[in-house]
Amino acid sequence: MRLEERRRYGAVIAARLEGLTKRYPNGTLAIDRMDLTVGKGEFVSLLGPSGCGKSTALYILAGLANATAGRVELAGDGRQAVGAGSIGFVFQEPSLMPWATVSENVALPLTLRGSAVDLASEVIRCLTMVGLETFADAYPRELSGGMKMRVSIARALITKPQLLLLDEPFGALDEITRARLHDDLLRIWSETGCTIVMVTHNTTESVYLSNRVVVMAARPGRIIGSVDVSEPYPRTKAFRLRPGFSDHVRQVSALLDDASSE
Amino acid sequence: MTTSEHKDAVAPVAVITAGEVTGSLDLVFDRFVPLIAGAIFLVVWEVFVRWRGIPPYVLPAPSVIFQSLWTNAGGLLRALGNTALVTLSAFSLATISGITLGILIALFRTVEKIIWPYAVALQVTPIIAIAPLVIIWVGLSRVWLALLILSWLVAFFPMLSATVVGMKSVDRGLQNVFTLYGATRWQRLLRLQLPAALPFILSGARVSSGLSVIGAVVAEFVAGSGTSTGLAWTIVQSSTMLDVPRMFAALFMLAGFGVVLWHAMSRLSSILLGHWHESELKDEA
Numbered sequence: 369m370r371l372e373e374r375r376r377y378g379a380v381i382a383a384r385l386e387g388l389t390k391r392y393p394n395g396t397l398a399i400d401r402m403d404l405t406v407g408k409g410e411f412v413s414l415l416g417p418s419g420c421g422k423s424t425a426l427y428i429l430a431g432l433a434n435a436t437a438g439r440v441e442l443a444g445d446g447r448q449a450v451g452a453g454s455i456g457f458v459f460q461e462p463s464l465m466p467w468a469t470v471s472e473n474v475a476l477p478l479t480l481r482g483s484a485v486d487l488a489s490e491v492i493r494c495l496t497m498v499g500l501e502t503f504a505d506a507y508p509r510e511l512s513g514g515m516k517m518r519v520s521i522a523r524a525l526i527t528k529p530q531l532l533l534l535d536e537p538f539g540a541l542d543e544i545t546r547a548r549l550h551d552d553l554l555r556i557w558s559e560t561g562c563t564i565v566m567v568t569h570n571t572t573e574s575v576y577l578s579n580r581v582v583v584m585a586a587r588p589g590r591i592i593g594s595v596d597v598s599e600p601y602p603r604t605k606a607f608r609l610r611p612g613f614s615d616h617v618r619q620v621s622a623l624l625d626d627a628s629s630e
Numbered sequence: 631m632t633t634s635e636h637k638d639a640v641a642p643v644a645v646i647t648a649g650e651v652t653g654s655l656d657l658v659f660d661r662f663v664p665l666i667a668g669a670i671f672l673v674v675w676e677v678f679v680r681w682r683g684i685p686p687y688v689l690p691a692p693s694v695i696f697q698s699l700w701t702n703a704g705g706l707l708r709a710l711g712n713t714a715l716v717t718l719s720a721f722s723l724a725t726i727s728g729i730t731l732g733i734l735i736a737l738f739r740t741v742e743k744i745i746w747p748y749a750v751a752l753q754v755t756p757i758i759a760i761a762p763l764v765i766i767w768v769g770l771s772r773v774w775l776a777l778l779i780l781s782w783l784v785a786f787f788p789m790l791s792a793t794v795v796g797m798k799s800v801d802r803g804l805q806n807v808f809t810l811y812g813a814t815r816w817q818r819l820l821r822l823q824l825p826a827a828l829p830f831i832l833s834g835a836r837v838s839s840g841l842s843v844i845g846a847v848v849a850e851f852v853a854g855s856g857t858s859t860g861l862a863w864t865i866v867q868s869s870t871m872l873d874v875p876r877m878f879a880a881l882f883m884l885a886g887f888g889v890v891l892w893h894a895m896s897r898l899s900s901i902l903l904g905h906w907h908e909s910e911l912k913d914e915a
Contacts, residue, residue: 459806465822467905
């Protein structure tokens with residue numbers, strides 16, 4: 369571990385990307401030598417215009433895509449941990465099985481693993497965390513968009529992941545629902561103590577939620593800067609009105625402008 | 631969780647209850663309108679035939695057809711039984727073989743490459759052109775076997791194609807979820823691909839059930855004589871004797887059988903998909 373990293377994150381690192389490069393078969397360079405270190409318990413946002421490779425980086429981190437070059441390090445058992453569920457992933461779409469009830473959907477990761485734990489109580493624990501405990505027997509079609517996303521988050525939480533990855537989870541939701549889910553996500557983060565890496569293209573969202581915003585540029589996808597949001601948690605609606613909030617939004621926006629003007 | 635989102639979910643339920651009151655009237659209307667329309671059609675037909683004095687060997691009046699249905703009931707029912715037996719056996723075989731092969735094709739690219747071109751070739755070759763060959767092969771003493779084979783050939787392809795398309799139409803996000811949590815190939819098949827393919831398979835089964843009737847009838851027409859004793863043979867026989875009322879009676883029975891089969895498949899589909907698939911959801915507005 370490099371010295372400055374040790375100073376920054378202490379000894380505990382949740383995930384590290386080193387020289388990560390992704391080239392598509394058609395020759396397009398999606399990610400060019402990306403370095404990123406995420407400390408344990410951090411909430412990091414990857415922010416950038418579309419096509420900057422932020423989602424691809426997340427998929428590689430989760431083991432759902434392969435890197436062309438570079439190293440991926442994860443805390444604990446490393447890559448083996450992926451299938452075992454130390455990584456939770458919330459996809460852009462809720463991606464629920466329409467033929468299964470909410471509780472069957474949430475239980476899926478444990479069912480696939482053939483886990484011997486008490487499924488019912490685990491499902492209720494996770495549904496309570498997202499406020500949907502009374503909807504265990506509902507089918508996805510009976511739920512609103514925001515509720516489906518909550519189910520998707522509950523499913524990611526059921527393996528008690530140390531690292532939670534979110535790929536533009538709130539992009540399709542309306543403003544009010546999104547704000548509500550932001551607060552729920554912050555609460556879940558503090559309750560579970562997990563590390564979160566979230567991909568987003570929403571500047572205010574990234575500043576409101578995370579303690580570090582990593583800004584990426586496209587063609588080729590790379591990191592062009594990062595902003596530490598050194599504001600205390602818990603953050604509430606009042607935080608959005610504080611000068612500290614707008615200062616950070618401005619910093620991030622400036623970086624983002626650089627990213628898109630190139 | 632706040633109340634407004636709960637309301638979102640509760641609201642449609644309330645609408646359904648309100649809709650049931652007018653719904654029961656609509657239901658009666660829906661059931662009886664086709665029957666009334668059919669009755670009017672028969673009456674117009676009857677009046678037209680009597681008024682113009684059309685001879686029964688050209689167009690028999692409905693009353694004459696029903697009379698023929700009644701007097702020939704024994705023979706017609708036996709013929710219906712034979713046709714039904716061939717059709718249902720062929721349909722079952724087509725379902726089993728179509729789904730099995732469809733799964734293999736969706737799972738293994740090699741199987742797809744080998745089988746798919748020939749399945750398509752078989753599908754586009756008119757059944758009536760293959761029929762004489764099949765009948766020669768199995769021999770006129772076993773026409774039932776020829777009927778079974780030909781009916782299966784027609785019913786098979788929709789099942790195969792529906793299964794393949796259904797297995798391949800799995801949501802990409804769900805595929806990723808299964809990959810992320812280390813699903814085995816077997817788990818993926820049983821918990822993801824087959825449930826996702828079910829709506830396609832059931833719609834294929836509806837098409838296939840109708841085609842199996844057509845296959846059985848066409849084959850019997852081609853066989854022409856021998857040991858075949860189904861409804862198609864009844865029609866051929868009646869036509870040579872110019873017994874048009876009996877032809878119509880057999881035709882009605884054939885149509886009725888097809889309709890019953892179709893409704894049975896629709897019923898099965900709504901039982902299996904009713905709680906989740908768009909195609910089977912009642913109009914909730």
